[in-house]
């Protein structure tokens with residue numbers, strides 16, 4: 084066998100010779116923001132999510148919005164029949180939009196269709212879903228890791244070569260990592276996950292990787308019979324349904340990317356009748372909860388070792404910020420002491436293992452949002468300042484200061500959690 088002769092490649096400077104192509108704006112503000120301010124021509128996106136969460140609905144709406152703006156939009160479904168997609172389009176009121184629909188699973192045919200010479204410039208190609216697409220050259224069933232990798236690579240190459248923006252839908256499989264969107268995350272430019280709790284109407288589009296913009300942005304949608312509606316003011320939504328005078332409930336002033344979001348954190352602490360107390364967390368990291376409990380125990384003498392602990396982020400949102408530590412601790416202490424937190428109060432701060440409360444970034448943005456929602460008080464790390472005159476600050480230096488303030492209010496009130504607060508033993512949310 085003759086070895087190929089090695090050739091040197093031409094290197095260039097970092098000075099860009101071509102002007103950046105303008106972004107493609109769909110007009111769905113929540114979608115555009117998560118994409119980093121619109122779609123980049125020639126890029127590849129992956130939209131992942133659980134089955135049935137609303138991926139096809141979201142992308143059909145986005146494609147229709149783009150088609151209405153004059154962008155060429157092709158929607159290829161390998162999962163549904165043309166009649167099914169048309170029925171959805173009718174339900175969403177999009178039947179009259181100039182989206183070009185195709186039903187196909189063979190990659191060669193899809194690319195031949197899109198590459199067919201046309202007078203119009205490249206636009207958007209949606210593949211719903213990448214797990215149904217197969218390349219003839221790969222000898223494996225659709226949805227297997229090798230098909231997924233091979234077809235994605237081909238589609239990414241096609242996007243870069245042709246200037247089409249390719250959006251791939253990926254199902255999160257039960258096994259999580261195997262043959263799920265994770266396998267192809269590194270190949271695409273942007274990865275968005277569509278999340279939500281099936282019990283809630285609200286859906287969150289979260290950017291987890293973006294080569295052309297910030298990540299950790301979220302877009303909030305409301306799933307209605309007429310499709311996904313944008314939620315312009317998520318804080319008001321996440322705080323709706325909050326009850327005054329309820330212990331264990333606090334308002335966390337968080338940040339999701341560039342946007343402040345207020346959300347209710349609920350905790351329930353109850354004496355356990357089990358040998359190993361239960362720790363149930365919805366919407367937050369259970370490891371982080373264990374850390375807050377350990378700090379409460381060691382630094383504040385508040386032992387919850389014999390208590391079941393339930394923690395829930397209301398509205399189906401997932402929080403990743405360490406700035407929620409103090410809010411979680413406050414919810415736990417409030418429930419344990421059976422003392423409601425102030426209804427007009429927001430809270431944020433990071434807790435260190437020594438029990439110190441650390442300042443967090445963008446505190447004024449958080450407080451501004453709290454003021455906008457009518458809150459007048461905030462429990463914050465010591466050293467936090469604000470330009471919001473309507474908010475009075477309660478600075479906390481050590482976590483024990485917070486436990487002391489709740490315990491002082493609990494004076495005279497029974498310290499143990501009430502019997503009726505005790506959860507049902509086989510409640511396994």
Ligand SMILES: Nc1ncnc2c1ncn2[C@@H]1O[C@H](COP(=O)(O)OP(=O)(O)OP(=O)(O)O)[C@@H](O)[C@H]1O
Pocket residue numbers: 132133134135136137138139140141162174254306307308309
């Ligand atoms: N007639 C309807 N009225 C209200 N909501 C509906 C209706 N039909 C479907 N939906 C909503 O749309 C969701 C399904 O949306 P969609 O098909 O876009 O999800 P998906 O993520 O693409 O699912 P799949 O994993 O099957 O591809 C349903 O879970 C339901 O909430």
Ligand SMILES: [Mg+2]
Pocket residue numbers: 138139140162211
């Ligand atoms: Mg679908």
